[in-house]
Amino acid sequence: xxxxxxxxxxxxxxxxxxxxxxxxxxxxxxxxxxxxxxxxxxxxxxxxxxxxxxxxxxxxxxxxxxxxxxxxxxxxxxxxxxxxxxxxxxxxxxxxxxxxxxxxxxxxxxxxxxxxxxxxxxxxxxxxxxxxxxxxxxxxxxxxxxxxxxxxxxxxxxxxxxxxxxxxxxxxxxxxxxxxxxxxxxxxxxxxxxxxxxxxxxxxxxxxxxxxxxxxxxxxxxxxxxxxxxxxxxxxxxxxxxxxxxxxxxxxxxxxxxxxxxxxxxxxxxxxxxxxxxxxxxxxxxxxxxxxxxxxxxxxxxxxxxxxxxxxxxxxxxxxxxxxxxxxxxxxxxxxxxxxxxxxxxxxxxxxxxxxxxxxxxxxxxxxxxxxxxxxxxxxxxxxxxxxxxxxxxxxxxxxxxxxxxxxxxxxxxxxxxxxxxxxxxxxxxxxxxxxxxxxx
Amino acid sequence: xxxxxxxxxxxxxxxxxxxxxxxxxxxxxxxxxxxxxxxxxxxxxxxxxxxxxxxxxxxxxxxxxxxxxxxxxxxxxxxxxxxxxxxxxxxxxxxxxxxxxxxxxxxxxxxxxxxxxxxxxxxxxxxxxxxxxxxxxxxxxxxxxxxxxxxxxxxxxxxxxxxxxxxxxxxxxxxxxxxxxxxxxxxxxxxxxxxxxxxxxxxxxxxxxxxxxxxxxxxxxxxxxxxxxxxxxxxxxxxxxxxxxxxxxxxxxxxxxxxxxxxxxxxxxxxxxxxxxxxxxxxxxxxxxxxxxxxxxxxxxxxxxxxxxxxxxxxxxxxxxxxxxxxxxxxxxxxxxxxxxxxxxxxxxxxxxxxxxxxxxxxxxxxxxxxxxxxxxxxxxxxxxxxxxxxxxxxxxxxxxxxxxxxxxxxxxxxxxxxxxxxxxxxxxxxxxxxxxxxxx
Numbered sequence: 001x002x003x004x005x006x007x008x009x010x011x012x013x014x015x016x017x018x019x020x021x022x023x024x025x026x027x028x029x030x031x032x033x034x035x036x037x038x039x040x041x042x043x044x045x046x047x048x049x050x051x052x053x054x055x056x057x058x059x060x061x062x063x064x065x066x067x068x069x070x071x072x073x074x075x076x077x078x079x080x081x082x083x084x085x086x087x088x089x090x091x092x093x094x095x096x097x098x099x100x101x102x103x104x105x106x107x108x109x110x111x112x113x114x115x116x117x118x119x120x121x122x123x124x125x126x127x128x129x130x131x132x133x134x135x136x137x138x139x140x141x142x143x144x145x146x147x148x149x150x151x152x153x154x155x156x157x158x159x160x161x162x163x164x165x166x167x168x169x170x171x172x173x174x175x176x177x178x179x180x181x182x183x184x185x186x187x188x189x190x191x192x193x194x195x196x197x198x199x200x201x202x203x204x205x206x207x208x209x210x211x212x213x214x215x216x217x218x219x220x221x222x223x224x225x226x227x228x229x230x231x232x233x234x235x236x237x238x239x240x241x242x243x244x245x246x247x248x249x250x251x252x253x254x255x256x257x258x259x260x261x262x263x264x265x266x267x268x269x270x271x272x273x274x275x276x277x278x279x280x281x282x283x284x285x286x287x288x289x290x291x292x293x294x295x296x297x298x299x300x301x302x303x304x305x306x307x308x309x310x311x312x313x314x315x316x317x318x319x320x321x322x323x324x325x326x327x328x329x330x331x332x333x334x335x336x337x338x339x340x341x342x343x344x345x346x347x348x349x350x351x352x353x354x355x356x357x358x359x360x361x362x363x364x365x366x367x368x369x370x371x372x373x374x375x376x377x378x379x380x381x382x383x384x385x386x387x388x389x390x391x392x393x394x395x396x397x398x399x400x401x402x403x404x405x406x407x408x409x410x411x412x413x414x415x416x417x418x419x420x421x422x423x424x425x426x427x428x429x430x431x432x433x434x435x436x437x438x439x440x441x
Numbered sequence: 442x443x444x445x446x447x448x449x450x451x452x453x454x455x456x457x458x459x460x461x462x463x464x465x466x467x468x469x470x471x472x473x474x475x476x477x478x479x480x481x482x483x484x485x486x487x488x489x490x491x492x493x494x495x496x497x498x499x500x501x502x503x504x505x506x507x508x509x510x511x512x513x514x515x516x517x518x519x520x521x522x523x524x525x526x527x528x529x530x531x532x533x534x535x536x537x538x539x540x541x542x543x544x545x546x547x548x549x550x551x552x553x554x555x556x557x558x559x560x561x562x563x564x565x566x567x568x569x570x571x572x573x574x575x576x577x578x579x580x581x582x583x584x585x586x587x588x589x590x591x592x593x594x595x596x597x598x599x600x601x602x603x604x605x606x607x608x609x610x611x612x613x614x615x616x617x618x619x620x621x622x623x624x625x626x627x628x629x630x631x632x633x634x635x636x637x638x639x640x641x642x643x644x645x646x647x648x649x650x651x652x653x654x655x656x657x658x659x660x661x662x663x664x665x666x667x668x669x670x671x672x673x674x675x676x677x678x679x680x681x682x683x684x685x686x687x688x689x690x691x692x693x694x695x696x697x698x699x700x701x702x703x704x705x706x707x708x709x710x711x712x713x714x715x716x717x718x719x720x721x722x723x724x725x726x727x728x729x730x731x732x733x734x735x736x737x738x739x740x741x742x743x744x745x746x747x748x749x750x751x752x753x754x755x756x757x758x759x760x761x762x763x764x765x766x767x768x769x770x771x772x773x774x775x776x777x778x779x780x781x782x783x784x785x786x787x788x789x790x791x792x793x794x795x796x797x798x799x800x801x802x803x804x805x806x807x808x809x810x811x812x813x814x815x816x817x818x819x820x821x822x823x824x825x826x827x828x829x830x831x832x833x834x835x836x837x838x839x840x841x842x843x844x845x846x847x848x849x850x851x852x853x854x855x856x857x858x859x860x861x862x863x864x865x866x867x868x869x870x871x872x873x874x875x876x877x878x879x880x881x882x
Contacts, residue, residue, distance in 0.1 A: 022613075022620060029613035029620065033645055035526075035557045059545065061626070061641055067618045070643040075553035081522035082557070085476075102541070104500065104577040112516035116476045116523070136545040138637025172463075172470035177508045177732070179463060179470065185502070196579025200502055202511040204474055291618070 006377045006412050007265055007384030007426060008404070009093070009234075010045050010396070011054040012038050012079070017391040018271070018288045018357075019068040026393045033073050035082050041389075041396045042083040045090055048400035049414050051425050052091030052122060054214075054234070054386060055079055059100055060132035067291060077109050084117035091422030093122035093214050093232065098151035100128055100137050104197045106154065107161035110211045111203045119207030119421035122232065123158070124214040125225075127151050146194070148221045153192035155213070155229050156434055160188040162210040163433020164200030208421035209432040218246055226264065227253025229435075231428045234267050234386050238332040238360055243268050243381035265426060268382035269359030272369040273390045274398040281363045286352030288390060296351045303327070303334040303356070304341065313348040317341050336360070359388065366402035373403075374412055447818045447853050448706055448825030448867060449845070450534070450675075451486050451837070452495040453479050453520070458832040459712070459729045459798075460509040467834045474514050476523050482830075482837045483524040486531055489841035490855050492866050493532030493563060495655075495675070495827065496520055500541055501573035508732060518550050525558035532863030534563035534655050534673065539592035541569055541578045545638045547595070548602035551652045552644045560648030560862035563673065564599070565655040566666075568592050587635070589662045594633035596654070596670050597875055601629040603651040604874020605641030649862035650873040659687055667705065668694025670876075672869045675708050675827050679773040679801055684709050684822035706867060709823035710800030713810040714831045715839040722804045727793030729831060737792045744768070744775040744797070745782065754789040758782050777801070800829065807843035814844075815853055 015037045016022045022029045031037035042053050055076040062071035076094045083092055094113070096106050106123070114121040127147040128134070134141045142150070169184035188199040214232035215225060223246075226233045233250055237243040243266075251261035273288075275281035289296065294310055301308030305326040306317070317325065322342060327334040337355040345353070354361035362372035376382050389395030407413035418425050456472040456479050457463045463470045472478035483494050496517040503512035517535045524533050533554070537547050547564070555562040568588040569575070575582045583591070610625035629640040655673035656666060664687075667674045674691055678684040684707075692702035714729075716722035730737065735751055742749030746767040747758070758766065763783060768775040778796040786794070795802035803813035817823050830836030848854035859866050 023615050023618060029615070032613075032620075033556050060639075061643055063621065063623065063626070063643060066621055066623050069620045073553075073644055074557065075518075075549045077516075077518045077550065078522045078553045078557055081519045082526055085523055085526065100543070101546075102578055105542075108516045109518065112514075112519045115474050116515065116519055132639065135637075135639035137543055138632065171507075172473075174464050174470070177464065179473075179510045180504065180507055182504065182507050185504070191579065196576075198501075198573065198576035202502055202504060203514055 005414055006373065006382070006407070007267070008048070008050045008387065008413060009052045009054050009267060009384060010041075010050055010387045010389070010399075011056060012041055012392075013056060014069050014072050015041070015392055016069050017389060017393070017395060020288050020291050021391040022069045024287065024391055024393070027391060028393070029069070031393070032069055035074060035079060037392070038074070038079055039082050039086045041392055042087055042090065044396045044400050046087045048404040049417055050090055051384065052093050052422060053083055054093045054124065055095060057095040057097065058130070058133070059097060059128060060130055060136055077113070080113050080121070081116065084113060084120065089120070089417045089420065089425070091120045091122060091212075091425065092117060093124050093212075095124040095126060095216070097128040097133075098125050098154040099142075099147055100133065103154045103157035103161065103195050104201075107158040107201055108203065110158075111162055111201060111206065114206035114208065114211045115203060117206075119209070119423070121206070121211040122214050122422055123211045124216055124234070125151060125155050125229070126216055144221060148225055150194035151225055152228070153195045157188070157190045157192070157195055157197050159210070159434040160190055161197060161199050161201045164188050165202060165204055167205050167209070167432055170204045205432060208423040209430055212422050212426065212428055223250050223253040226250060227259070228257040230264055231426065232265050232267060235269065236359065237268050237381070239335055240376055240379045240381040242332045243376065244379070247381065263429065265383040267384045267386040268376060269386045269388065270369075270372065271354065271357055271359045271361050271388045271390060272372075272399060272403070273354070273361065273363045274366055274369060274395065274402055276365060278364045278368070281365070281368075282349070282352050285354050285361065285363050285390060286349070289351050289354060293348065293351060296356050297347060299356055300337060300347065300351060303331055303337050308347060314346050316344050316346050366398075366406055369399070369403045370406040370410070373407065374410060377412060446855055447814065447823070447848070448708070449489070449491045449828065449854060450493045450495050450708060450825060451491055451828045451830070451840075452497060453482055453833075454497060455510050455513050456482070456833055457510050458830060458834070458836060461729050461732050462832040463510045465728065465832055465834070468832060469834070470510070472833070473510055476515060476520060478833070479515070479520055480523050480527045482833055483528055483531065485837045485841050487528045489845040490858055491531055492825065493534050493863060494524055495534045495565065496536060498536040498538065499571070499574070500538060500569060501571055501577055518554070521554050521562070522557065525554060525561065530561070530858045530861065530866070532561045532563060532653075532866065533558060534565050534653075536565040536567060536657075538569040538574075539566050539595040540583075540588055541574065541580075544595045544598035544602065544636050545642075548599040548642055549644070551599075552603055552642060552647065555647035555649065555652045556644060558647075560650070560864070562647070562652040563655050563863055564652045565657055565675070566592060566596050566670070567657055585662060589666055591635035592666055593669070594636045598629070598631045598633070598636055598638050600651070600875040601631055602638060602640050602642045605629050606643060606645055608646050608650070608873055611645045646873060649864040650871055653863050653867065653869055664691050664694040667691060668700070669698040671705055672867065673706050673708060676710065677800065678709050678822070680776055681817055681820045681822040683773045684817065685820070688822065704870065706824040708825045708827040709817060710827045710829065711810075711813065712795065712798055712800045712802050712829045712831060713840060713844070714795070714802065714804040715807055715810060715836065715843055717806060719805045719809070722806070722809075723790070723793055726795050726802065726804050726831060727790070730793050730795060734789065734792060737797050738788060740797055741778060741788065741792060744772055744778050749788060755787050757785050757787050807839075807847055810840070810844045811847040811851070814848065815851060818853060
């Protein structure tokens with residue numbers, strides 16, 4: 001058996017980067033609505049042999065400040081199509097809400113994309129809890145129990161619709177005048193409490209059969225759902241211990257659902273900042289933190305249990321402060337914050353390390369990022385990484401051309417795609433239609 | 442004022458053609474699920490300077506016989522994206538049902554496509570009455586009154602969402618650290634009986650502001666809706682008289698809605714068959730009719746009031762039969778059927794003229810098709826034509842390279858696009874957001 005290697009994914013959001021990335025001189029703010037910029041980043045990721053591009057989604061206004069760009073402009077189906085047509089091997093995982101989208105539409109769009117991409121699609125099936133998103137659909141938000149029960153039904157119906165055109169239904173025999181075997185294109189007639197569909201869907205199998213399944217989340221509800229259906233789980237974890245704990249919880253959920261836990265790949269997020277020297281990298285990330293520095297210093301105080309304010313920014317924490325500081329176990333970022341503070345940086349510099357961000361932030365030359373990933377991977381904290389460039393304009397290339405070759409040299413990451421489909425590259429078994437329960441005890 | 446010219450559109454369905462087109466030797470049945478084939482036809486249409494590509498939609502199983510290909514495989518958003526990225530000037534009009542799709546999704550997908558295409562999108566807003574489509578969404582079909590009341594609300598909400606990011610909201614001023622003027626990105630908060638949405642949509646204006654509006658239908662409900670909102674109406678008409686009558690009904694509806702009737706373009710359908718000689722063209726179309734010849738001969742009998750059956754196929758109608766025949770005023774195709782029968786063709790040959798089809802069928806060398814269109818256009822029967830190639834594999838090129846140059850030589854059709862956007866090329870006024878009622882008395 002060949003040595004196990006990590007998987008790598010990246011997310012394209014608004015094509016700009018972290019909230020203040022658009023202010024940087026190398027960024028053209030017009031990329032906000034420029035699909036060609038997103039395609040360029042996708043092609044870079046494919047050059048780096050990444051497993052997949054992830055497209056998030058948010059069904060409501062995402063811009064909260066005039067100084068931020070909105071999180072996303074362009075509708076993900078359109079973006080996925082553009083990427084599918086401009087690339088050959090990289091996968092594309094689209095987020096579609098089970099709360100507000102209908103299974104018939106989800107099934108049709110994603111299977112179309114799977115056919116068009118040559119078997120490279122995945123579906124990140126998530127529930128939506130944002131009241132503003134519900135309001136866009138003229139609804140209120142249901143409780144979590146209901147949302148996850150609905151998600152379960154929607155996923156089953158979507159997968160059944162994917163299988164409703166059987167794999168050998170397409171004959172295309174001119175002599176026999178039979179385009180299809182209609183007995184193999186049958187309604188699914190699924191009626192649930194929250195969703196129903198008749199089917200069938202008139203779409204033949206893709207090169208990988210049907211899209212792979214992803215889920216993003218960390219709650220017990222999330223892990224239970226992912227344990228039943230997901231091939232990929234995207235997590236938000238800040239320490240190796242927390243990641244291992246979540247990965248084990250997920251694997252137990254898969255086992256409980258009668259599946260082989262190795263069939264679910266656990267992805268840990270990372271938002272690297274890469275530059276030639278540690279100082280340049282810290283300055284680059286610092287510029288992206290600086291506009292929020294006042295809010296962040298107060299937040300940092302709460303994280304480590306000290307009353308911090310703007311006056312504390314330009315000095316390191318004193319010995320007395322460091323001795324009084326306590327990491328807040330409710331926010332795993334506090335451990336990293338305290339670790340950086342103990343290195344003697346000023347409070348401003350601690351914050352420039354992006355200790356308060358959505359994912360861990362290795363900052364420095366490519367080796368620093370590769371080391372972070374290798375350490376986590378070898379510690380069993382993740383099967384792969386979900387990488388968000390800090391500033392897409394040059395951050396995607398910096399990762400692909402700087403970090404990926406190091407991981408390849410270390411034997412941690414592929415040097416060529418294993419196959420043509422997303423299933424091939426992730427090592428995920430064939431599935432067509434709804435998986436039979438407990439088929440893999 | 443320059444001489445008025447016709448507009449031209451074409452539809453891409455399954456990329457094959459009429460139901461039996463896939464049996465022809467020049468057709469690769471695999472084109473059924475091949476987006477590159479659709480893109481090739483779109484590029485041909487752009488070479489012909491056509492106004493737009495029309496993408497239909499049907500939210501249920503469309504294949505009724507193993508000998509037919511289904512009407513459509515690939516989801517239209519995906520197809521529209523592929524065409525938008527492969528072309529520069531031609532418009533793209535996508536069908537999206539107001540009955541089963543939510544206004545927030547419709548608005549988001551179509552405005553994204555409008556931005557990505559550089560202002561070349563249109564929305565064919567139609568209601569859906571197929572019970573199998575309703576069943577795919579776990580619903581039953583509402584009555585027509587309800588469906589059209591819902592359509593009216595959905596269109597208003599979609600257009601309001603399109604306008605919810607005001608045209609000058611995007612500032613992108615790095616020095617002022619203002620990405621947008623958030624006061625100009627406001628919720629619409631529309632609540633109707635059948636649809637509601639809060640908004641806003643975080644998508645800036647496209648090069649034409651927002652998509653143009655199309656509608657397909659002939660009922661009084663359809664004309665009333667189109668009169669209020671449509672820039673384009675796609676009709677199904679078989680004679681010049683019927684077309685004039687429908688066009689006038691539409692224009693009255695526009696006037697009643699306080700609009701200038703010249704602002705709605707009335708498109709008449711046509712399914713030409715083009716070959717070097719009349720006999721070759723008739724043989725080509727005949728092959729597409731022949732598998733249904735038995736059903737068609739019975740149907741022809743009902744159309745012209747004669748008891749016809751298979752035994753009548755290979756002789757012309759006798760003088761006695763022709764004298765007894767009566768066109769059925771309930772089906773305008775009967776007039777054309779009788780006209781062809783009187784030319785002395787055998788009954789089989791009458792049917793090979795495609796007298797029983799979805800649209801008029803000029804059959805012959807390119808001149809025959811150009812003559813049909815010119816005659817209708819000059820008679821005030823249409824502002825444009827909606828052309829369905831009989832067999833896409835070579836029928837699209839035959840139209841673009843054979844018929845279009847004749848229309849251009851005759852001064853009936855443009856030789857170059859007027860502008861960059863669909864609005865420019867159709868001569869449709871700027872609109873952003875919901876049109877103010879009675880703004881053009």
